[in-house]
Amino acid sequence: xxxxxxxxxxxxxxxxxxxAWNADRTQLAMSPNSNQVLIYxxxxxTFTLLHTLSEHTQCVTAIDWAPKSNCIxxxxxxxxxxxxxxxxxxxxxxxxxVILRINRAATSAKWSPQENKFAIGSGxxxxxxxYFDPENDWWVSKHIKKPIRSTVLSLDWHPNxxxxxxxxxxxxxxxxxxxIKEAEEKPxxxxxxxxxxxxxxxxxxxxxxxxGGWIHAVAFSPSxxxxxxxxxxxxxxxVDSTQENKLFRVASxxxxxxxxxxxxxxxxxxxxxxxxxxxxxxxxGELVQKGSLDVPEKKxxxxxxxxxxxxxxxxxxxxxxxxxxxxxxxVHQNAIAEFSVYVGxxxxxxxxxxxxxxxxxxxxxxxxxxxxxxxxxx
Numbered sequence: 012x013x014x015x016x017x018x019x020x021x022x023x024x025x026x027x028x029x030x031a032w033n034a035d036r037t038q039l040a041m042s043p044n045s046n047q048v049l050i051y052x053x054x055x056x057t058f059t060l061l062h063t064l065s066e067h068t069q070c071v072t073a074i075d076w077a078p079k080s081n082c083i084x085x086x087x088x089x090x091x092x093x094x095x096x097x098x099x100x101x102x103x104x105x106x107x108x109v110i111l112r113i114n115r116a117a118t119s120a121k122w123s124p125q126e127n128k129f130a131i132g133s134g135x136x137x138x139x140x141x142y143f144d145p146e147n148d149w150w151v152s153k154h155i156k157k158p159i160r161s162t163v164l165s166l167d168w169h170p171n172x173x174x175x176x177x178x179x180x181x182x183x184x185x186x187x188x189x190x191i192k193e194a195e196e197k198p199x200x201x202x203x204x205x206x207x208x209x210x211x212x213x214x215x216x217x218x219x220x221x222x223g224g225w226i227h228a229v230a231f232s233p234s235x236x237x238x239x240x241x242x243x244x245x246x247x248x249x250v251d252s253t254q255e256n257k258l259f260r261v262a263s264x265x266x267x268x269x270x271x272x273x274x275x276x277x278x279x280x281x282x283x284x285x286x287x288x289x290x291x292x293x294x295x296g297e298l299v300q301k302g303s304l305d306v307p308e309k310k311x312x313x314x315x316x317x318x319x320x321x322x323x324x325x326x327x328x329x330x331x332x333x334x335x336x337x338x339x340x341x342v343h344q345n346a347i348a349e350f351s352v353y354v355g356x357x358x359x360x361x362x363x364x365x366x367x368x369x370x371x372x373x374x375x376x377x378x379x380x381x382x383x384x385x386x387x388x389x
Contacts, residue, residue: 014305014342017058019051020370021042027366028071029349034078035350036353041366042071048085050104057220059072066093066106073120080126084109086117092131092141094150109150111139119165125172127194130273132163138177138187140209142194155187155210165228167211170235170357173198173207178226184240184248186214202236216258230271230279233358237293239279241268247281247300249293266290272350274377275383277389280304282347282365286339292389301387304380305341317364369382 019027020043028043039051039058044125048064048071050099053307069088076083083104086092092109111117122129130140131152136159139152168175168184172195178184188207190198216238218224231238237249244350245267248260266284273279278301282288287305291298335368345368353374365373370381381388 013383015374016043016342016377017057017372017374018057018370019058019366019372020389025370026345026368027370029074030351030364030366030372031074031083032351032353032364033076033081033162039372040076040083041075042085043370046068046070046087048074048083050318051354052276052372054250055150058129062104064093064095067091069116072116072118075120075122075129077126078146080124082122084120084122084129085119086131088116090115090117090133090138092117092120092150096128100307107149109141109152110184111141111152112154113137113139115162120162121166121168123168123172123189124170125195127172128189128191128382130166130175130189132166132169132177132179133182134162136161136163136179138163139167139177140175140189140191153191153209155189157210158215159183159185165192165240166223167204167231169201169202169231170233171198173236174201174203174213174227174231176231176238178229178240180215180225182224182226184216184226184229184238184250185212187211188213214238214250214252214256216240216248216256218244218246218248218260224267228271228281229269229281229304232273232275233276234295239271239273239291239293241271241281241283243267247271247291247298251293251295254295259293261291261298261300263289263300267346270347270350270364270365271300272352272360272363273347273357274355274363276389280350280363282350282376284346286341286343286346286367288347288350288380289389290386293389302384304375304377305343306384315357337356342373343367343369343371373387 046067051058069089083095093106095104110289119132131139141152169174187213201259246297268281268283288300
C-alpha cells in the first residue's frame with residue numbers, strides 16, 4: 012500500500028509549517044506558513060475547509076489539538092499564543108488569551124498528557140508553562156529560564172505530565188520539571204529523579220563535542236524512560252534513564268532531521284531535510300538505523316532515438332532526458348517539517364502523517380511501508 016499524498020496548498024511557495032488532528036481524526040488543523048490556521052474536515056480521502064482562524068498577526072509556528080478537551084493551542088512569530096474552544100451554539104472557534112510574557116517569537120507548543128497545562132517554547136531563551144486561571148478566564152504562565160542560552164526549538168512531554176524535554180539552539184537537550192503546586196498534585200519519583208521542584212534540571216545532554224548542532228526534535232518513548240533527540244550535525248541520540256542517563260548516538264548519512272515520533276516501545280521514525288522518514292530501533296543496549304520507509308519504485312530506463320536526443324538538446328540543453336527532471340524520487344518533494352499520529356496511540360502507532368515544505372500531507376502505513384522497504388519494525 013503506497014503512502015497517501017494530499018497537496019493541501021497549491022501556491023508556488025507553500026510550505027505547511029505545522030498540523031494537528033482532532034481525537035477521531037475527522038478534522039485537521041494546519042497553517043500554510045501564514046498567520047492563519049485552517050481547519051479541514053477529512054472525509055472519503057478529501058479535505059473540505061470548515062473554519063479559518065486569523066487571530067495571529069504573523070506566521071503560526073505550532074499547533075496542538077488536545078484530544079480529550081477538544082481545545083486547540085497555537086503560537087506564532089507575533090509572540091502570542093491562543094487557546095481555541097469550539098462553541099457548539101455559534102458553530103465557531105472562540106479564542107482565549109494566553110499571558111506568555113515573551114519578547115521574541117514563540118516557536119513550539121505542546122499540550123501536557125492530562126491537558127491541564129501546555130508548554131510554549133520561544134526565542135526569548137525560555138519555556139512558558141501555561142495553566143488556566145479561572146478567576147480571570149485566561150491562561151497564565153510560569154517561566155523556565157536557566158540554563159537555556161538560546162532559542163527553544165522543540166518540546167515533548169513525559170507521560171507523567173510533569174517532566175518536559177526541551178531542545179534548543181545552544182546545542183543542548185534538557186529535561187525539566189514543570190510541577191506547579193497551584194495546579195496539580197505532588198509527583199512521585201521517576202527514573203529521571205525523585206525531587207522535582209518547578210524548573211529543576213533533571214538532565215542535560217548534547218550532541219557530539221566534535222561537531223555540535225542545534226537540537227531540532229525531541230521525543231520521549233512511550234514509557235518515558237528513554238528520550239530521543241536529533242541534532243543539526245545529522246546525529247540521532249537516545250538517552251536511557253534506566254541506565255544512569257547513558258547516551259546512545261548514531262551519526263546518520265542523511266541530512267539533519269527535524270521531526271521524531273515513537274511508533275513502538277522500541278522503534279521511532281525521524282524525518283527532515285532528506286525528504287524521507289527513517290526508522291530507528293533502540294533495544295536497550297544499541298541504537299540502530301534500520302533504513303528509509305520511502306523507497307522509490309524502480310523505473311525502466313528510457314532510451315532516446317536520434318530524433319529524441321536532438322529534441323532534448325534543443326529544448327533542455329542535454330541529451331539525457333531524465334537528468335532534467337526536477338521531481339525527486341521520494342513522496343515528499345522537500346523537507347519534512349513535522350510528524351503526527353494518525354492511527355494508534357503512543358507506543359502502538361500503525362499510521363502517521365507528515366507535512367513538509369512542499370505543501371503536502373502524507374499518510375503513511377508503518378507496517379506496509381516497512382515491508383515494502385525491506386525493514387522490520389520491532
